Amino acid sequence: MNLKELADALGLSQTTVSRALNGYPEVSEGTRARVLNAARSFNYRPSTGARNLATGRSMAMRHIVPLSARHDMMNVIFSEFMSGTGEVYAEHGYDMIVSFVPKDKELQAYRDAVARGSVDGFMIHGPTRDDPRLPLLAELGVPFVVHGRSTGYNVPYAWLDVNNRRAIERATTYLIGLGHRRIGLVNGPEHMDFALRRREGYLTALASAGITADDALMTAGDLTEPQGYNAAQRMLGLSNPPTAFVASAILPTLGIRRAVEGRKLEVGRDISVICYDDKVSTLPNGDTAEPMFTAARSSVRDAGRRCAEILIDCINNPHLPLRQELWEAELILGGSTAVAKKEPTR
Amino acid sequence: MNLKELADALGLSQTTVSRALNGYPEVSEGTRARVLNAARSFNYRPSTGARNLATGRSMAMRHIVPLSARHDMMNVIFSEFMSGTGEVYAEHGYDMIVSFVPKDKELQAYRDAVARGSVDGFMIHGPTRDDPRLPLLAELGVPFVVHGRSTGYNVPYAWLDVNNRRAIERATTYLIGLGHRRIGLVNGPEHMDFALRRREGYLTALASAGITADDALMTAGDLTEPQGYNAAQRMLGLSNPPTAFVASAILPTLGIRRAVEGRKLEVGRDISVICYDDKVSTLPNGDTAEPMFTAARSSVRDAGRRCAEILIDCINNPHLPLRQELWEAELILGGSTAVAKKEPTR
């Protein structure tokens, strides 16, 4: 059933039917009701292709995900973020298109999508330092929102970020306040902007307390359970091991716990751990009143929702200033931190 | 730059240019080269909307994800599967559209997408027993592939499934062979077809060994770390506790390990554990030669890739018989299983 057939069935013109359907004011209430009724009973839906062509808008947002060998991006956090954006898109009638492209074709994929007119806006995931996508998108003149920021690119753009630096600085300072001086860092991949900022936060906290940073206590990787395990294993085996850890996600924190317990030590008694908790539904930080781990927490799903709202706003109001939001993470107390013991635990 | 402008720039007709671009044979090699060249230098791409309208095809596959309260679906496994499908779609020029819809609007979303002509095929995730989506899709007459199967719906349809029943039966039988008679089951949500089949496999293995199933040793839930922890805590507290566990995913298995270690017991010595391992890149089952857990293993990403191929094949060859593939999981030996001790460990 297309518009013409619907109009014929009603004995009206396509124009009137289209107007009635799209809520234009110049249609009499009587006809509007008739049209809406008929449309419902025939289960009529306007063809997206045709509407696309006629309006020049695609009603679709695109998320381009590079297929890197290790699939850095397509992880738990990414999908949680996406489901936040997807909810909001759906509420506003937008489709979400997800493109997986080989890393070396990534930039071209943005160009292509714009040239084909298949997209109204882009959501940018996982910005790196000096991310090459941002200048490209600015050049293409298409709306986009970045989840995070890109150190080194200083032209204004729309973004939403958590204050990663501050969150980890607070977490580290808290551990220092408990008497810890040897604190291990298990970070995410440090070409990613968020991981860089977290590292800065960690270093700032140490510096403020007059503690010299030790390369042996810092590691960066892909935030898996084994990453945490391996890092903790190595660090706990040092002649001067850490008494506490800061980890960039729950998964490596589970690995840290495994390493700690493997040495007959206990998290929250012998070894303190704080992690960054993105509040991923499948990886809850415990499910009781007291969280499993003390954590810096913020919701990626909420971030996704808000990013989508910002993107839609960019499209609807192209001349408003670009939105930039910095969210603060909260520090929540769990069972994984305690005052440092006087004697190093070995 | 559109087709007309490109044709004008070349001094050719739109027809010829279109033919050259789409690989039609009746174009001289000279003109084809010229056209291809010009298209490249102008960075010309055909408008998706226009092509959509003209061909009646959208070159897009849709994944509809219900927004259930607990977000059953948007989990680690789901995104791993999606990235498999997405890769293949991209290789074949298809877009992947992901729609998040409230559960009560799910079926309507399929109808809508078909009525708008915005999709060439659907990928169906997480089928349940008597899944209502399958008869609907059959009625709509649109190509679709199911990842899994739906017990109770017996009309032929295209699917790819892992032999969940057999995999868990083998795993359970293996534990029984090691001397375990009290085996706990930590399963996924049992309205899902895969979870039902796994339970059947578990029960079959027990029955074959003459072991009476015990409701207190079976639990179903959302496959999170706390689910495994809580289930194991409860079961290990029974007067007649299990000496082994079968778990439906890595995450709850990590929780089981936590509960076991919390009782000063050791996995792989005091308590045996086998889990189902979907080979999710962010949740590897260890990263060394020996897997952390003994496991029934199959790759969701590969399943995603294959499902996408099948879907594309359905579209290209609508009259071929529907493909149905049953994959066997492999049972891999890790460090989490051992011969049962004579005395129950408490």
Add this chain to the structure above:
DNA sequence: TTGAAAGCGGTACCAT
């Protein structure tokens, strides 16, 4: 308040 008709940017049939 309603209708006619000109696009939107391609594809593909029918001529030449």
Add this chain to the structure above:
DNA sequence: ATGGTACCGCTTTCAA
């Protein structure tokens, strides 16, 4: 081998 042109289904301007 190349070109003219009628669609595809909708939106939107202009006219009535």
